[in-house]
Amino acid sequence: MTAPSLTERNPLGTETPPILDVKGLWKVFGPKADRVVGTTLSRAELKEQTGCVAAVRDVSFSVRRGEVFVVMGLSGSGKSTLVRCLTRLIEPTAGEIVLDGEDIRQADEKRLRELRRHRMAMVFQHFGLLPHRCVLDNVVFGLEIRGVPKQDRYVRAREVVGLVGLTGFENSYPDQLSGGMQQRVGLARALAADPEVLLFDEPFSALDPLIRREMQNEIIRLHHEVGKTMIFITHDLSEALKLGDRILIMRDGELVQIGTPDEVVGAPADDYVRDFVSDVPRSHVLTLRWIMRDPLPDEPLDGPELGPDVVIRDAAHSVMSAGRPVRVTENGALLGVVTSVEILEVIAGGQS
Numbered sequence: 483m484t485a486p487s488l489t490e491r492n493p494l495g496t497e498t499p500p501i502l503d504v505k506g507l508w509k510v511f512g513p514k515a516d517r518v519v520g521t522t523l524s525r526a527e528l529k530e531q532t533g534c535v536a537a538v539r540d541v542s543f544s545v546r547r548g549e550v551f552v553v554m555g556l557s558g559s560g561k562s563t564l565v566r567c568l569t570r571l572i573e574p575t576a577g578e579i580v581l582d583g584e585d586i587r588q589a590d591e592k593r594l595r596e597l598r599r600h601r602m603a604m605v606f607q608h609f610g611l612l613p614h615r616c617v618l619d620n621v622v623f624g625l626e627i628r629g630v631p632k633q634d635r636y637v638r639a640r641e642v643v644g645l646v647g648l649t650g651f652e653n654s655y656p657d658q659l660s661g662g663m664q665q666r667v668g669l670a671r672a673l674a675a676d677p678e679v680l681l682f683d684e685p686f687s688a689l690d691p692l693i694r695r696e697m698q699n700e701i702i703r704l705h706h707e708v709g710k711t712m713i714f715i716t717h718d719l720s721e722a723l724k725l726g727d728r729i730l731i732m733r734d735g736e737l738v739q740i741g742t743p744d745e746v747v748g749a750p751a752d753d754y755v756r757d758f759v760s761d762v763p764r765s766h767v768l769t770l771r772w773i774m775r776d777p778l779p780d781e782p783l784d785g786p787e788l789g790p791d792v793v794i795r796d797a798a799h800s801v802m803s804a805g806r807p808v809r810v811t812e813n814g815a816l817l818g819v820v821t822s823v824e825i826l827e828v829i830a831g832g833q834s
């Protein structure tokens with residue numbers, strides 16, 4: 483399938499300014515790492531000839547303000563290294579990282595600590611909650627180390643505890659909470675400092691599937707409420723498709739594709755991505771924009787209207803029962819039509 487043009491279908495609008503710009507980022511582990519930057523050797527050749535591992539190879543991307551940006555790839559593809567390089571928890575070997583105008587690579591240690599506390603906060607898989615402190619005090623602790631004045635700490639802590647759905651549990655201790663609830667405390671702690679960007683490193687991979695789903699929904703709800711920019715690492719495609727406004731797919735340290743969920747599923751960049759997405763029900767991810775066509779000369783154009791970004795599955799009932807072409811319109815303009823034929827091709831054509 484051919485991807486609809488980016489400007490047409492970018493839900494956040496291409497005009498949304500980036501909050502984070504990464505250009506030509508490399509992280510090489512091993513001796514004389516900087517000499518390896520720019521190499522075209524394969525992973526095995528590099529290891530054999532230099533003893534180095536290029537965990538991140540020439541990766542460039544921008545994250546837009548307010549988007550959920552997912553970094554996805556198999557184990558060892560370089561996701562954690564990439565995201566840790568953003569705040570220099572791992573020192574990059576080469577490249578540029580600019581956060582809202584600030585050159586992160588120029589920051590000294592003191593500035594880096596401030597950045598990690600106030601601008602780009604990381605939410606880890608293990609939140610490291612303090613067992614002898616109750617929920618509220620765990621969140622307050624996060625504010626304490628960020629230097630928030632004492633009188634403001636409890637007000638803010640109560641606010642974010644409410645935001646993550648833990649009202650009533652303020653005085654509980656971590657060992658009295660389920661895994662999912664402990665995650666919420668960690669989340670509250672990160673949110674309390676109100677950083678511009680939240681970085682999540684596989685935060686839910688240790689949770690059982692039901693709680694995991696609950697936490698994913700929680701992230702979506704929180705994102706709606708606070709609209710914060712989030713960079714989210716996962717190796718789970720369904721999680722990436724569910725949460726991501728855009729997904730960056732990595733393989734062996736390299737960027738393979740950046741795209742919205744429907745672009746990744748509808749127009750995979752190569753066989754690696756195609757393989758990744760082969761089990762995804764296309765009708766659950768692709769939108770009408772992908773299947774609409776020009777109206778035929780004699781087709782009636784008085785059918786119902788739907789927007790181009792309606793997911794095919796959600797449109798199926800209306801289109802199938804319309805009895806005439808459904809018009810796909812945007813801002814009053816007719817973009818194309820969809821009939822049950824196009825819907826059935828996706829659902830029944832071996833690509834549903």
Ligand SMILES: Nc1ncnc2c1ncn2[C@@H]1O[C@H](COP(=O)(O)OP(=O)(O)OP(=O)(O)O)[C@@H](O)[C@H]1O
Nearest residue numbers: 511535537555556557558559560561562563564717
């Ligand atoms: N400190 C290190 N020294 C040497 N090699 C490293 C180091 N840290 C990571 N690597 C290597 O870099 C590559 C990328 O690792 P990274 O942990 O970033 O991948 P990942 O996609 O996050 O994987 P996972 O999901 O398993 O955490 C791997 O080959 C790994 O072995």
